[in-house]
Amino acid sequence: MGLLKTPNHHLSARAWLTVFVTGLLCLVATLANGAENLKGVALIVGQSAYEHIATLPNPANDARDMAKMLTDLGFDARSVTDRDAAKLKRDLKRFVEDAEGADVAFIYYSGHGIEAGGENYLVPVDADMSSLKDADNALVPISAVMEELRKTVPVTIMLLDACRTNPFPPDAELRRAPTASASPIGTGGLEPVRGAKALGSAPAVAENLGTVVGFAAEPGRPALDGAAGENSPYAAALLRHLAAMKGTEFGSVMRMVTEEVYLDTKARQRPWVNESLRRLLYFGVAPPEPAGDDGLITGERRQLLLTIADLPDPKRSQVELASQQDGVPLDALYGVLRALGTEKIPEDPTDLEKLLDAQAERLKKMLSERDALSTDDPEIKRLVASADKAIGQGAIVTAHKFLDEAVRRVEQTRGAVDQAEELVRQKRLADAAIYARRADASALVFDYSAAASDYGKAFSLVEKWDDKLRWNYKNQEAEALNAHGDAIGDRKALEQAIDAYQVILGFIPNGQQNRDWAITRNNMAVVLQTIGERETDTARLDEAARIFRDSLVVFEREKDDLNWAAAQNNLANVLLKIGERESDPKRLNEAVAAMRATLEKRPRDKVPLDWAASQNNLGLALYALSEREPGGERLVDAEAAYRLALQEYTREKAPVQWAMVENNLGNTLVSLGTQRNDQAKITEAAAAFRAALEIRTRETFPVSWATSRLNLGNALSSAARFDLGTGELEEAATAYGDALTVFTRKRFPMDWASTQNNLGSVYQTLGQRARDPARLEQSVAAFRAARRIYTRRAFPLDWAMTAYNLGNTLQLLGGLSDKPEHYKDAVTAYRDALREYKRETTPRQWALAQAGLGSALHWLSMAKGDTTSLAESVAARRAALEVLTLEAAPVDWANAQNGIGMSLLNLGTLERSGKYLDEAEAAFQATLKVFTRDSQPLQWAFAQNNLGDVHWNRASQGGGDAEYLKAIEFFENAKEGFVEAGYTIPIPLTDKKIELVKQQLAKK
Known part of the structure; x- marks a missing residue:
């Protein structure tokens, strides 16, 4: 067995890096609007043997190989190496003269380069510190060469594989001439000039078709030189992919080059380009392409590179981190996403994380088991080897095809196996391995159903031959069935997964409750939880919780801290899911305790990202619990947990997770600010949501965008209490409207209902401030819409919440319309809310509903002249004040005091008595404390x-x-x-x- 499975219900588990995406440039030999052959000249410079500064081992190799390739492509190419200043300037001058009359001028430079004072310089091999005092003579400025070429050549291309670190001391300064002012040298070698005189900025002749200047790395970032004796990553990518230009537009091929460098350097380097071409450019003649298996792999590899180029930065960051943490090739993980199809890549970062985790685990398994795969069939060996190579190149679909052929070969030879029992056993095990291999590949292309079928066939082949393998294949079949059921909502597949785990439990001798038993039942409970979350009752969730607790007993006995922490995390998640549906906060308290226990086994110094994830999950549980308690202590603790999580989830290294925690923190700050009448907290919350929305864009993460827009609306609505205008309220209504464009009732019923409820609250305040009955009618309609989802049986607390909110609006409508029936309906709504809000379980909500009931009874009594209703109003408001204290809820306390004073004053008026005036005065004076x-x-x-x-x-x-x-x-x-x-x-x-x-x- 291995580690148990953990359902991905927490909102945070990984950190991702953001990577800058850009295009590149290319050679040209044929113009898009004409098939005529063009004259191309090229100068290739390789500078390795520097005399006074750091030598570079590879530029000479790069120059030699680039010169051969350009010659093969039809260029009149000249290569020079290790040039001093005089020779390099002479080479460039001669090249400018030779280029006159050509259609394309191409310069490739590999060596040291620097930028200072708005100019880029190539560094000759004889350069030393004295060269910096008269740079225009001792070094080689680039802009003048580009300006001369643009005057006489239609297309000029310069590739600069020189964005290495500054070879001179960090504090060195450069003077263009001995009497010129000094300028600091850039730390990242060559880079695009941001001043007035950028590369290639000189006026072009009428027939000029543009200029392309390419750098091996992004601005301010060093380019890698590569292993000694080889090519630099940039040169290697150019050599590999320029051949693909035959019939392919240059921009696409150069995106391949960009992403090839990105993958080859494990995301440490990405080229950069500045181009102003006014025609599409193509190659005409290309070197021979790879054939056979290599040709198939290369073809898919190039399509993969184009897919990566179009992938948004946050998603790239997630893939990079998954590759780094799980130790699987970056190429292969990107290949998995391409096999899925870019349109099907999950928008929600949590869902994408879950997908990447599952596929990375499969890749690790395939890579670890490939050496153990043995077969005496040479054709199968060839196909399996090609499949391994394809996976390493990210050509997942091609790998699957190779394994398809291997399985067909297996099936063709199965009839000759029964010669001897030992031969049969070996053959069955080998055949099962091929089925399992194809199952792995099917899972990588998200065909979980096919994967489950193949794992089942592998299990049937080994069932009577190998106990360990039968366990392994049946377990993988269960996991594939679970993945299939979870992905498409197939209840039958989830039930089949549970059946598969039951089969595995039957393998345990004498029903021993050992570690394998605990892991298997825990994984089965994960499936039960998935089913339970889609059901209205909690029977499956309760069963899952019982199993997780049983697993904890075994892992504690076995002193298996890693699995214990995972099971504890699972238990905390399922308790939170159950607790959110119940009025009693008992399960939420248990969830908080379980999450704190998980943190004890996930120390920050050893597993910082898991620690941050658990801090975030603890914050979620504390926030949910705070809604069931009158004070703000839990909210303070939740805020602290989120801020701890943000110490590891920074915007720089984990932008998506950072945005998620900022969003969660914002919710807590809104609740704190509302309870404590703290405008600063609410302002900070709005800033947190706006910050999160910089990452959670609608284009990249539409669901997360809608969630944060909804939450921003909540913050703006809360902030409006400090400003009597309507600007913030209108902005909040717009934010809710934005959220509803994603949260439709059919696709997201719970989120739709939540947004409708909040929209009703904004309309309520707008109607109150503008004294506009139409807005209040909109509020009533929104609350009643929310109640179509928030039924009392399924969501009792949410049902009570909408009843309370509806009562508030009806009370206001009664005041504007002078129709007492609205007050009567408001009383009914508040009493509905109090059917679920109890002082023991939801004290604050109970108190607010009591205060609302008291207010509605007050106005109903005034309409009817009824002293009985006024007395009931005073009693309800006094009950509210048993919970709403000045310290914990100052605004609500003050409002209740004011209401008591109003009712007492009016009660005295109706009874023609002054005996209530002192109490009324004391209540009104109390409000002035707030x-x-x-x-x-x-x-x-x-x-x-x-x-x-x-x-x-x-x-x-x-x-x-x-x-x-x-x-x-x-x-x-x-x-x-x-x-x-x-x-x-x-x-x-x-x-x-x-x-x-x-x-x-x-x-x-």
Whole structure:
């Protein structure tokens, strides 16, 4: 057996590097709009034997091989090596003269080169430190040569295999002439000039068709010289692929060259080009191409290179990291993606990571087992060897064809095996290995169904001959069935995978509960979890959790920390999935504990990326748990976990994972900022979402883009509470609308419902601020749309949430429409929410629903003149304050205090009694601990107005002149607050109150 399988439910497991993608340049011998042969001249320079600075072993080799290739392609080519300044300038001058009248002028230079002061210089072999004091004479400027060639040659091409590191001391400076000012030398050798005088910028003659200048590496990056005695990676790629120009446009071939260098250097080097050609260019005559098996491999290899050139940087980064961490060839992993088809590559980075992990594991297995494959058939040996070579070159489809032929050969020879039992056994094992080999190749091209079939045939061949192999092949059949079922949602295949694991369990003697038993059952539980997540009940998820716990007992007994940590991670994931569906937070608490236990076995210094993944997963569980608790402690812990994960998942080395954690952090910051009335937290959250969206573009990651747009809308909606305008709310509505273009009800029902709910909340606030019943009707429609998915049976807490939100909108609609039935419907909605929100399990949500119920009852009582409803309103709001404290939820606490004051004040008015005024005043005064004039002038103004009403009531009941004066003072404060907040609607009513109080005082 081996390591157990871990389902990919966590959002983070790898880091990827971002690589710059660019094109290259090429030779030309025929123009696209004419078949006439063209005259081409070439100068090839190789500088190896430097006298005073670092020597380079390979430029002479590069020059020799390039000269031969260009001559074969029909160029009049001249090669020179190890030239001092005088000779190199003379060579270039002669070449400019010889190029006059030619159609194409080509220069290839391999050696040292530097850039300073906006000019690129070729470095002669006699250069030393003194050369830098008079560079235009002692070195060889490039721009002048290019300008001369552009005047007389239609197409000029210069390939510079010289982007090596600066051969002079780091602090050295260059002067173009002895009296000229000094300029620092670039650290990366030659590079494109960013000043006013770029290479080839001189005015061209009318017939000029353009210029191409190519560098062996990106700007500021060194090019590799290659192993001594060989070619540089750049020269090797040119030599291999320029022959492909026969009938192929130069841009495509040079993309092959670019990606060949990228693969050959394991992503450390990528060429760069600056071209201004105004015609498509092709080769006319090409050297012979490889034939036979090599020809098939080379053909697919070239198509693979073009596929890589078009792959977005974030996906390339994931492939690079998978190759590095799993120790499989970068070429082969890219070949796997090409076999899948670029249109089918998962957009979600987690799904792509899962795919790459599975295929990298198969590649490792194939590579590790190839030496053990033995056969006495020479044709099969040839086909298997060619398949191995094809896989190494990333030609996965071609490898599969070779193995198809090998299997046909196996099937043709099976009839002659039964001569002796030992020969039969050897033949069966050899034949099974061929089926398994083809199964591996089928899995690499994502034909999991065919892979499962071949693994099953391999199992049937070895079942009675080899216990270890029968276990291995049946296990691989189970994995292939699981992959097939998971990829296309085939429930039958998933059930067959479980059956296959049951067969494996039957191999364990006497039903021993040993390590193999634990690994097999754990892997079976992974399949059960996949099924369970697609079902409305949790029976399969519960079964998976039980199996993971059983596995932990065995791994702890066996002291197998690696498998123990993987099983613990699996257990944490399944507990989180179960807990998200339940009102009781028990499972979420268990998930947090399990994830903390996983971290103890995944130390940062030994497995930093696994450690970061577990920190992120811990943050997810803490965030989910925070929704079931009144305080913000869990949110603080979740924020800390995400920030720890970001210490390893940086934007530079893991951009996709960095964006994912930034997104998760943003959600936590929104919740913290909302609970604590902390505008800075919400502003930081919006910045986190916007940063994530720089990586999660719609073109590259549409689902992740929609998720972050949805979350940005949440942040903007929360931020709007600090600004009475509608700009942020409108932007939030736009963000939600963007998310709904991806989250359709059919494809993403849960995300669609979540977005509809949030859109309803934005319409609610817009309707409230603009006093627009139409917006409130839109809000009601959005909440009711969400409830089509959020049913009470399947999603009780989400159902309760939409009921609470619907109640808020209906209450506002009642106020604008003056229709008491809306208040009645709001009361019903809040009571629906309280059918699922319980103080014991969801205290904060329960308290908010109680406060909302109290508000709706208040306004219903005012419409009906009913003191009973007012008393119920006060009781509901006081219940809310048992949970909503000033420290944990200041805004919600203040709103509930204000509501109590309003109900008490109105209760006294209806009963014609002053006995509630002191309590009402205390409640309104309490709100001022949160609603200050500086931070929230509108709420402060309403509190001042309410205090004015209290003192007016006291004055009217014989309280004396002082109460009238206090009432006037508070009403004037309220008016000033409304003006400062820009909320003019209540000002006329406030003026009228002031006038009435003054009239009553005057009468006294």
